[in-house]
Amino acid sequence: MEAVDRMPGLGKNKVDAMIRSYFERLLSKTEEIVFLTPQDPSIDPEFEATLAEEDRQRLQAELAKGKFDKITLLEAQELAGTGANTPHNVSADKFRAICNGVLRARIEQRRIYVAMLRGAFDEVKSKDPLFDGVTSTGMPPLPGDEPEPKQLTxxxxxxxxxxxxxxxxxxxxxxxxxxxxxxxxxxxxxxxxxxxxxxxxxxxxxxxxxxxxxxxxxxxxxxxxxxxxxxxxxxxxxxxxxxxxxxxxxxxxxxxxxxxxxxxxxxxxxxxxxxxxxxxNSFDAREPFSHDQLKRLFKSPQFTGHNSPSHRATPGSLLIKDGKFWIPLIGLYTGMRLGEIVQLLVTDVREEKDVLHFDVNKGEGDAKKTLKTKSSVRRIPIHPDLIRMGFMDHVALQRQKNPKGRVFSEIKTGKNGDHSHNMSKYFGRYLKLVGVKTGKTTFHSFRHNFADALRNAEAEDSRIKALIGHAEKSTTGIYGVGVLLKVLAKDVERINYDLDFSHLFINAKDI
Structure with a gap:
């Protein structure tokens, strides 16, 4: 079930808790059946135990082969909250992890059921570590003996x-x-x-x-x-x-x-x-960087030459073009949220009709991403300045390392599961070190700069919203409808921050 660790929203701990709760219900039902069995003369406990043991062995063999029978699939689908064979909102790996847990619960329930039928109550404690400490909630009360409902505290x-x-x-x-x-x-x-x-x-x-x-x-x-x-x-x-x-x-x-x-x-x-x-309005909660702030930021050692990878605010001869270098520049030229940038895959850098662009999407399977809103799904043309700086070379190198990997694989997810956590902390510290930080300027300020630059370039409001990822009430606001990529590319190309990035441009002969 290791794959579940990488899944936002429903991680391994939550899947385990879901399966343990399912096993607890199975135990309660088992106790009820065992309690009623001696009262029914038509039931032979030993015969029932033999059938249950055979069923346990069959399920154990399926688990060893990684196969799931129909009942296991149906139970897993119910736990996942869907009736589809493979839930559309649950990745294949995640659904398989749920199936695996359900099958383990059924196997352990059969073993305990056999032990109870044969009076071997020293064997009723779970032996599967997944269910360690799980006990039955007890049999349902007889009519008239219902306990007081749990208080709604x-x-x-x-x-x-x-x-x-x-x-x-x-x-x-x-x-x-x-x-x-x-x-x-x-x-x-x-x-x-x-x-x-x-x-x-x-x-x-x-x-x-x-x-x-x-x-x-x-x-x-x-x-x-x-x-x-x-x-x-x-x-x-x-x-x-x-x-x-x-x-x-x-x-x-x-x-x-x-x-x-x-x-x-x-x-x-x-x-x-x-x-x-x-x-x-969260978009108005922060201010854009002033022109002077942008000038000081992009003339600071991280973008002109620094002492070492761990001392980027100190001038030196190194110029490392990794995530810490590229991410602020992409923020400036795309208005993307920090979380959107750090989750980019190399497959999200695409070309359509000669327009290089970022495809901001939800992803799927192991590559499923966390986006803020539905309107966050969008395409943003790549500004020519980023290309002149060698960004596509960086993407090509990352693609060679892992064709399905992240563009900035060295930027690790925070312990809290937040993809942008570590980069956000780093960028905030860097702004302070180079004297650019103010109370209302953060990485999010680049979104305001980008929106202002588009307005200055006389881009239509609907196209600005399409690029920023803001909901548009009209039908033209729907992703992929109404705004052609080439039209958006022209808007992006007209952006001008009046900043000198020539020291970062790569000469044609060096590409």
Whole structure:
């Protein structure tokens, strides 16, 4: 199941948890059958045990051959949430990992079933390490003996919400962030409070607490171990949380409350009317680099000559054209998000009708990518300056190393599963070292520079949106419809930043 590790949104840990839960249900059903068997004189326990053992051996042989019978496939499809033979939203490797887990669960269930039928209860503990520690939830109660339903405490409901979203939608990074935010909400409201008793005053109090929190409070040592209300009560000095951060935090809570309303038929309409104040457009949350900033950045040692691979802000004779060199230049000339650039494959650098371009796509199978929105899927012509700098030579070299590999394979994914994490940290540090960093300029600022450059080149708004990856309400905004690649190429070619990159251009004789 190693392949699952590389899959965003449904990694190995989530698949294992899914299979363990499935095995737990099998155990409960097994206990029920074994309990009822002696009460039915028409059933011979030893005969049942013999049949089950034969079935276990058959399944074991299939596992050894890597084959899956129809029942295993159907069970795996149900777990994957689809009825298709190979789910369209689940890669082949991922689906095979689920099938493998289902088959292991069925084999172990048969073994335990045989042991129970024969009274060998010293053999009922799982021997498959995947199911270590998994126990039955118990037999279903007899009519009239049903236990009290599990209380809808805020803690229980948050756990259920997060568990469902982690399997269906969230990447590891998103799951960690949202669990943290909802943990703050749970702490302030009270983990044992019934969700039916949560009212608008509770939610308003949480929102107002957020308003009082200082910027970077999660990274401040002085606030370690303190709750949100405690931090707010201390009235810390300094800048408070920004509007976009407030929107993210409170938006997560509102999303959870909306889900509670649908899931448990609770009226949350009044709570959902509470807002931060005004909607923040993420595209407007950052500023473009000024012309002076761009000039200083691209005249700095990373782009003119540096001391060593680990000291790129120090002048020297080296000029290493790897991801750290190319990615900022691509950001400037394409407006692509950092995550989109670092996930590029060599197969995403294409040529159609003499137009070299980047194909930003979702990928598939092991090469499946994480994109921000549906409109992120697009094609962006490669600016002639990038070609003059030798970018296509870099792509050719990477293609020789791995025909299906990434353009910037040396840029590793962060431990949180975020493809852009490491490069983002590096670029932020580099901006500081060369004196370009400000509070509102990040790698994302290149998107603003690119959009402004297109406007200055008199590109139509619909074409700017097509290149940036913003949704267009008209039908011409659909990817591949309405805007020809050659038209977009002309817009990109007209971009002019009034920067001198001649020191990076490769002479024709050197290509």
């Amino acid at each position: 805020l803690e229980n409901v948050i756990d259920k919400f997060c568990a469902m979203k982690e399997v269906q939608d969230w990447t590891s990074k998103t799951a960690d962030e949202n669990r943290r935010i909802l943990g703050w909400f749970r702490e302030q409201i009270g983990p044992t409070k019934n969700i039916n008793d949560i009212n608008i005053e509770d939610v308003r109090e949480f929102r107002d607490t957020l308003f009082k929190l200082p910027k970077h409070f999660t990274k401040t040592v002085a606030f370690e171990g303190m709750g949100l209300a405690e931090i707010a009560a201390a009235k810390p000095a300094g800048e408070k949380l920004g509007a976009s951060t407030l929107q993210k935090y409170f938006g997560c809570v509102r999303w959870f409350l909306s889900w509670c309303g649908d899931e448990y038929d609770i009226d949350t309409s009044k709570m959902l009317k509470l807002k931060i104040g005004h909607k923040i």
